[in-house]
Amino acid sequence: MRTLLTTLFFSSMIIAVQAQTTLTGLVKDSKTGEAIIGANIFVKGTYDGASTDIDGDFVFNTFKKDTAIILISYLGYETQEITQLLHSDTLNMEIHLVAQISELDMVVITAGAFEASDEKKAVILRPLDIAMTAGATADIAGALNTLPGTQTVGEEGRLFVRGGDAYETRTFIDGLLVQKPYSSSVPDLPARGRFSPFLFKGTMFSTGGYSAEYGRALSSALVLETQGLANESITSISLMSIGGGLGHTKRWDKSSLSVSADYTNLKPYISLVPQNIEWEKPVSSYSGQAVFRQEIGTNGMLKAQASVQSSGMTMLYPDMNQVEELLPLSLDNDNYYANASYSEILNEKWSLDAGFAYGYDKEDIIQDFELHRTIDLLQGRLKTTYYPNDQITIKMGSEWMREQFDESYRPDEDTSFETNLKSNYSAAFAEAEAYLNPKLAIRLGVRGEYFGLLKEWDVTPRLSVAYKSGTFSQFSLAFGQFYQQPEFDALRYGAPEKPEKATHYILNYQYTRKKRVFRAEAYYKQYQDLMTYEADQPWILDNSGEGYAKGLDLFYRDQELIRNGDFWLSYSLLDTKREYRDFPELAAPTFASKHNFSAVYKHWLGKINTSIGLTYSYASPRAYNDPNTDVFNEGETAAYQDLSFNASYLTNLFGQFTVLYCSVTNLPGFDQSFGYRYSASPDENGLYTASQIEPPAKRFFFVGLFISIGQKFEN
Amino acid sequence: MxxxxxxxxxxxxxxxxxxxxxxxxxxxxxxxxxxxxxxxxxxxxxxxxxxxxxxxxxxxxxxxxxxxxxxxxxxxxxxxxxxxxxxxxxxxxxxxxxxxxxxxxxxSNSELVAMQGYIYQGRIWSDPQVNGPVYAPKSMQALQQAIQMDEANPRPYHLMGQNLYFTPAMWGGGPQAALPHLEKAATAFENFEPVSSIYPSWGEAFNTRLLEQARKKLEAAEKE
Structure with missing residues (x-):
């Protein structure tokens, strides 16, 4: 008995003595060979281990015997497991840890796209950048106009991309096309976007070569992704120099609802600030909006939103036939928009997105003529995404749209021209994105489209490739074909045989280092099958138009150089000509300028809780057509310059978080002129009389107070 | 045998x-x-x-x-x-x-939920403009839940006070707002008895320091 106990006792002692092993060595970065300080190295299942010292060295003892698993871990590196036979007294090891591949080390497909997101790391912009750009007054198109690839067209307010007309840029919300993303406006008076930048958590602005997911846009896709669940219950009040608004958001555990109403009226403002326009009834508008979010299960999200807008104005406007003569012109607009989308991650390999949207827009324009126009768009979309592994993503989907356009034009009381057009559109797409390795990515897509009104089928290929050429630099290229049906107001007298077509070729270089980004993009865009007609015989139409746009876009952003400061510079060089609509020949269009330059600066003054911003824009002269000369589009506008300023002061009013915001455009008072408008017919001397197109006022001042009554930091 | x-x-x-x-x-x-x-x-x-x-x-x-x-x-x-x-x-x-x-x-227990609230606060430091609106309510909710789970736990009060102390006044922070929470935390720390020698007990020293600083700042502000 005693022997048994003794044996047990001694054998355990012997085991303990025998098992003592000293492990020593060095931990290094597998790539750079640099010592790793503070790495954790230990024997799995025991407390035995150590941290590496300042030279990357470690030493520790272990009682573990025979086979041991040694773990080495360090933040930002792959944890390594080494199976080791512990036999000798001292064991020397050299360990090479492999750095984890972070999102920032991966190549990204960037050709043609500017993306703003808080969720992704490798993006150039943040959603707040869009909301806070001076000169844009929280207008999405205004902010995007400071990016390269866009042309400043001061009298329009819409996006013109790479020599494309405004209609060639389409807006998508949660994948669904928006028929009327801008407020209604008369010619020469800039429009604003209907949607506030604060509604979106992600913005992808493509200036070309975009994904097969999107169609019906010859030049550009602006893809907006709405916010998810509201963060908290909050009431917001806005008091502005041009109106006011009230909103309330209620957050429940798995759902949220926001309701808001706004009223704007420019009358008080216009009575204070001299205008180039004689207003009879300045712009006023009512709008209401509801946004609902519901989480369904653990991986499903239902998003629904609806908005109503009603606006009206009356101003003195040149008579079409006699431009020196001003006649009251009124514009009333009603716009309804609703969409609902559902997305769910079905399992590790599949996800589903489905959406429906309905939009309705009604315009009534009355001068010495009457024009009544309604347009509605109903659409559905279904998309599935398949992730066979970490490197490959495959998207497949289809969409369907039905549009109705009704117009009644009455040049006088006895005459009336009616246009009623129905248009169906359906499309199916498939696209695969593959990371062949962390340095090389490829995206290959195809889209089949049917244009019901034109009875035309098309299949379009899309391709993007990106290659990471260095730690901080990468090249991308993109190719794609895009089809678009001409706008309804061009289809009054008949439809051409085919949709218009554009082919994009893009080469992009991007250098990103910490908070500095430089990118250069060269492109060539070819237009084919553009719709053309005789200037005075719009019913003689065909697809014989063509054109091209080529150029270079440069962008530099630096958030490091100036403490608390952030700036970006954009330059676009554009060479474009086209023959479309009533152009008699290949000519530079009136919206294209050869050089566009923008500089955006933002600075945070911490001491006074104020953020200030400055935006400078320059656009070289654009063409306009003077019918008194023989050469088409030969006139040249003056160059355009603007310097805008904004400031937001963050404070606390009645214990509630408050922002006081003010902005002014054209601070130095540059002369801005956008060419001339000519009478539709010559006067008795055979001359077409002209009136100058200029901004409605030299400067636009804006002051607003935004109060958020939210959850207080109290128990 | x-x-x-x-x-x-x-x-x-x-x-x-x-x-x-x-x-x-x-x-x-x-x-x-x-x-x-x-x-x-x-x-x-x-x-x-x-x-x-x-x-x-x-x-x-x-x-x-x-x-x-x-x-x-x-x-x-x-x-x-x-x-x-x-x-x-x-x-x-x-x-x-x-x-x-x-x-x-x-x-789940009060300490774990309080730590979750603390990590949410950390998300705000890393990018206040973007993460503030998302994580401030989340952190608040977690800390309140931690108090509900164990009213005697001083750490959620301490974390609330600490966060408010470093939050600018315009967002409802500052020494004045932090004071009641730091005081509550101080009382709770005095009465707190850890379950065992290895049970969480951190935060008291820093809470005392913040409380002193907050009081000093408020006194200085009163004198002005």
């Missing part, structure tokens, strides 16, 4: 399991005294490694991972102060994964 053998085996087992839990407590106590001394990044890194090792060996204990999360919060703070936001975020991510591990090992 057979019975005796069984008896011996039983004893050997109980000794080894007793020895193991004693070894665990000794190791934890050692690490905790190291943690108390830690002020700089390297020291927190070292002790965080110790907790990681213990946590990997004792796969049913939640405290090692909980402290590992706490050490990573401290490292996140030092990185933020040095302006290395990328490293700050990496430590916040690590703190979250360590806390997730602790949560897998034990039923």
């Amino acid at each position: 057979k019975q005796l053998t069984l008896f011996i085996i039983a004893i050997v087992f109980s000794i080894s399991s007793f020895a193991q839990s004693e070894q665990y407590i000794n190791a934890m106590e050692g690490a905790l005294s190291q943690m108390k001394e830690a002020e700089e990044y390297a020291a927190f890194k070292q002790v965080s490694n110790v907790f990681e090792r213990i946590g990997m060996a004792e796969t049913t204990e939640w405290l090692p991972s909980y402290y590992q999360a706490y050490c990573n919060m401290n490292m996140a703070i030092t990185q933020m102060q040095e302006g290395d936001m990328e490293a700050c975020v990496a430590h916040l991510d690590k703190a979250q994964s360590a806390l997730d591990q602790a949560n897998e090992r034990v039923e």
Whole structure:
């Protein structure tokens, strides 16, 4: 008995003595060979281990015997497991840890796209950048106009991309096309976007070569992704120099609802600030909006939103036939928009997105003529995404749209021209994105489209490739074909045989280092099958138009150089000509300028809780057509310059978080002129009389107070 | 004989399991005294490694991972102060994964939920403009839940007070707003008795310091 106990006792002692092993060595970065300080190295299942010292060295003892698993871990590196036979007294090891591949080390497909997101790391912009750009007054198109690839067209307010007309840029919300993303406006008076930048958590602005997911846009896709669940219950009040608004958001555990109403009226403002326009009834508008979010299960999200807008104005406007003569012109607009989308991650390999949207827009324009126009768009979309592994993503989907356009034009009381057009559109797409390795990515897509009104089928290929050429630099290229049906107001007298077509070729270089980004993009865009007609015989139409746009876009952003400061510079060089609509020949269009330059600066003054911003824009002269000369589009506008300023002061009013915001455009008072408008017919001397197109006022001042009554930091 | 053998085996087992839990407590106590001394990044890194090792060996204990999360919060703070936001975020991510591990090992409790609230606060430091609106309410909710789960736990009050103290007044922060929470925390710290020698007890010294500073600032403001 005693022997048994003794044996047990001694054998355990012997085991303990025998098992003592000293492990020593060095931990290094597998790539750079640099010592790793503070790495954790230990024997799995025991407390035995150590941290590496300042030279990357470690030493520790272990009682573990025979086979041991040694773990080495360090933040930002792959944890390594080494199976080791512990036999000798001292064991020397050299360990090479492999750095984890972070999102920032991966190549990204960037050709043609500017993306703003808080969720992704490798993006150039943040959603707040869009909301806070001076000169844009929280207008999405205004902010995007400071990016390269866009042309400043001061009298329009819409996006013109790479020599494309405004209609060639389409807006998508949660994948669904928006028929009327801008407020209604008369010619020469800039429009604003209907949607506030604060509604979106992600913005992808493509200036070309975009994904097969999107169609019906010859030049550009602006893809907006709405916010998810509201963060908290909050009431917001806005008091502005041009109106006011009230909103309330209620957050429940798995759902949220926001309701808001706004009223704007420019009358008080216009009575204070001299205008180039004689207003009879300045712009006023009512709008209401509801946004609902519901989480369904653990991986499903239902998003629904609806908005109503009603606006009206009356101003003195040149008579079409006699431009020196001003006649009251009124514009009333009603716009309804609703969409609902559902997305769910079905399992590790599949996800589903489905959406429906309905939009309705009604315009009534009355001068010495009457024009009544309604347009509605109903659409559905279904998309599935398949992730066979970490490197490959495959998207497949289809969409369907039905549009109705009704117009009644009455040049006088006895005459009336009616246009009623129905248009169906359906499309199916498939696209695969593959990371062949962390340095090389490829995206290959195809889209089949049917244009019901034109009875035309098309299949379009899309391709993007990106290659990471260095730690901080990468090249991308993109190719794609895009089809678009001409706008309804061009289809009054008949439809051409085919949709218009554009082919994009893009080469992009991007250098990103910490908070500095430089990118250069060269492109060539070819237009084919553009719709053309005789200037005075719009019913003689065909697809014989063509054109091209080529150029270079440069962008530099630096958030490091100036403490608390952030700036970006954009330059676009554009060479474009086209023959479309009533152009008699290949000519530079009136919206294209050869050089566009923008500089955006933002600075945070911490001491006074104020953020200030400055935006400078320059656009070289654009063409306009003077019918008194023989050469088409030969006139040249003056160059355009603007310097805008904004400031937001963050404070606390009645214990509630408050922002006081003010902005002014054209601070130095540059002369801005956008060419001339000519009478539709010559006067008795055979001359077409002209009136100058200029901004409605030299400067636009804006002051607003935004109060958020939210959850207080109290128990 | 057979019975005796069984008896011996039983004893050997109980000794080894007793020895193991004693070894665990000794190791934890050692690490905790190291943690108390830690002020700089390297020291927190070292002790965080110790907790990681213990946590990997004792796969049913939640405290090692909980402290590992706490050490990573401290490292996140030092990185933020040095302006290395990328490293700050990496430590916040690590703190979250360590806390997730602790949560897998034990039923939720006030300390774990308070630590979650603390990590949410960390997300705000790393990018106040963007993360503030998202994480401020989340953090508040977690800390309130931690109080509900155990009203005697001083740490949620302390974390609320600390966060308010460093939040600009325009967002409802500042010494005035922080004071009641820091005071509540001080009282709770006085009455707090940790369940065991290795149970969470951190925060008292810093709370006292913040309370003093807050009172001083308010006095100075009154004099002006």
